[in-house]
Amino acid sequence: MGAWYEETFDGKVRVAFKFQRTLLSKRSPFQTIEVFETDAFGRALALDGLMMTSERDEFYYHEMLVHPPMAIAPSRERVLVIGGGDGGTVREILRHGDVKSVTMVEIDGEVVAACRELLPSIASCFDHPKLDLRIEDGIRYVAACPPESFDLILLDGSDPVGPAEGLFNRSFYENVRRALKPRGIFALQSESPILQRRVFLEVQNTLQSVFGAVRPYFGVVPIYGASLWSWTVATRESVMPPLDASVFTAFEDQLQLVNAEFAAAAFAVPTYLRRLLPSPAAPQR
Numbered sequence: 001m002g003a004w005y006e007e008t009f010d011g012k013v014r015v016a017f018k019f020q021r022t023l024l025s026k027r028s029p030f031q032t033i034e035v036f037e038t039d040a041f042g043r044a045l046a047l048d049g050l051m052m053t054s055e056r057d058e059f060y061y062h063e064m065l066v067h068p069p070m071a072i073a074p075s076r077e078r079v080l081v082i083g084g085g086d087g088g089t090v091r092e093i094l095r096h097g098d099v100k101s102v103t104m105v106e107i108d109g110e111v112v113a114a115c116r117e118l119l120p121s122i123a124s125c126f127d128h129p130k131l132d133l134r135i136e137d138g139i140r141y142v143a144a145c146p147p148e149s150f151d152l153i154l155l156d157g158s159d160p161v162g163p164a165e166g167l168f169n170r171s172f173y174e175n176v177r178r179a180l181k182p183r184g185i186f187a188l189q190s191e192s193p194i195l196q197r198r199v200f201l202e203v204q205n206t207l208q209s210v211f212g213a214v215r216p217y218f219g220v221v222p223i224y225g226a227s228l229w230s231w232t233v234a235t236r237e238s239v240m241p242p243l244d245a246s247v248f249t250a251f252e253d254q255l256q257l258v259n260a261e262f263a264a265a266a267f268a269v270p271t272y273l274r275r276l277l278p279s280p281a282a283p284q285r
Contacts, residue, residue, distance in 0.1 A: 005036060007051055007225075009195040015225045017044065017051065023118055028110035035118045041223055043119055045086055047111070047158055053086050057222040058122050061189070061229075062088035063258040064219045064266065065156060069187035069233045070096055071247040071263055072240065075151040077101070080179070082138035084156035085111035087123030093154070094125050095251045102131050103150075105142075109135040139172055145179040153180060155188035168203060173210040177236055185241075190216060190232040193273055195225055201276060203232065208278050212238040216277070217266040219257075228270075243267075 004016045019036040023043065026033050034046040042055030053061060066089055070076055076096055081089050081104040093102055106112055112135070115123035126133060134141065142153075153176050157168070176186050190203045193216075200216075207214045211234035221229045233240065245260035252259050269277065 002039065005038075005046070005051075007046075007049065009192070009225055009227075010198075013195055013225060017041070017223075019044075024114055026110070026114075028108050030108045031111075033108075033111055033114050035114060044223065045111075045115065045119060050158060051223045052158060053088060053119075053122060054223050055119065055121060058086070058088050059256040060219060060221045061224075062092050062122075063255055064217075064221075064229075065089055065154060065187060065189060065231055066092035067248065067255070067258045068217055068231070068243070068263045068266060069152060069154065069185050071243050071245070071260070072233055073152050073185040074183045074241055075181070078150045078152075079103070080142075080145075080150045080153045081105070082142065082153065082155045082157065083107075084154070086115045086119060087112070087126055089154060089156045090128070090131060091122070091125045094128055094130060095254060096247070097250060099130060102128075103134065104131060105134045105136055105138040107135070107137050139175075142172065142175045142179055145175070147178050148181045148184075149179050151181055151184050153184070153186045155186070157188065168199075168206075170206050170210060173207060173234075177210055180236055183237060183241070184235065186211070186234045188232055190230045192224065192227045192229050193218075193270075194227050200230055204277055207232060207234050210234075212236050213240040215240050215267060216269065216273075217263075218268075218270070219266055 002018050002020045006016045008014045017038050019038045021037045024035040031048045036044050038044045044054035045052045077100045079102045085106045191199045193200045214234045216230050216232045248260045
């Protein structure tokens, strides 16, 4: 008959997922790691009681985190990923042939091990020759980076609680800015503007205080309450670079969600958010 796994958003909205069995439930030094066999989404990963990803809907998140900023970035040779223990972000980055190296810094090696074993379709690129996987604190890693080290930095962090809490503050963003090359791009998931509006707006305002240009973009991730979700790109430059549609042509048939038109449309800002955000606008095509 199965059981139900419940998740609460901001203490106000509760979502439940029916699952047939628990494949893993353990406590790492940092968090509780669980993998379930769900009815709707296949195998799903939860950290500290929050659903992170699943076999059947992971592309809604990973493709949106990676490909729009990759299409905006003037250069994609050196990429840094902070977090991303399930491996999906690295997999999507490595579709881009001009990427020369990817450094992934994940604080919890037990998440990586769990996903290697139980979510292999997502964690499929951990042994790629272009990947340097480091199990260490991403906040400390970025703080110690030499200036202007990376063309892109992608923050694939969970909600701003527990081990991910320090990934959403001004000090971290300032270190990211310093680690970016002059025309580099920073991108991150920035929560739901509906279910976590306060956090979403805090992220936007803090990024605006650190970077030259900041643009949110939007989509839906079914496992995240089927709500409107957001990601954000930022650059040291005063103007966001144009979105280069040709970036998608080499591998667009391999993707399930993102194409050039979809990526461009994602930067359209809903009217109610325009009233709340500081000068939102889409990157030029």
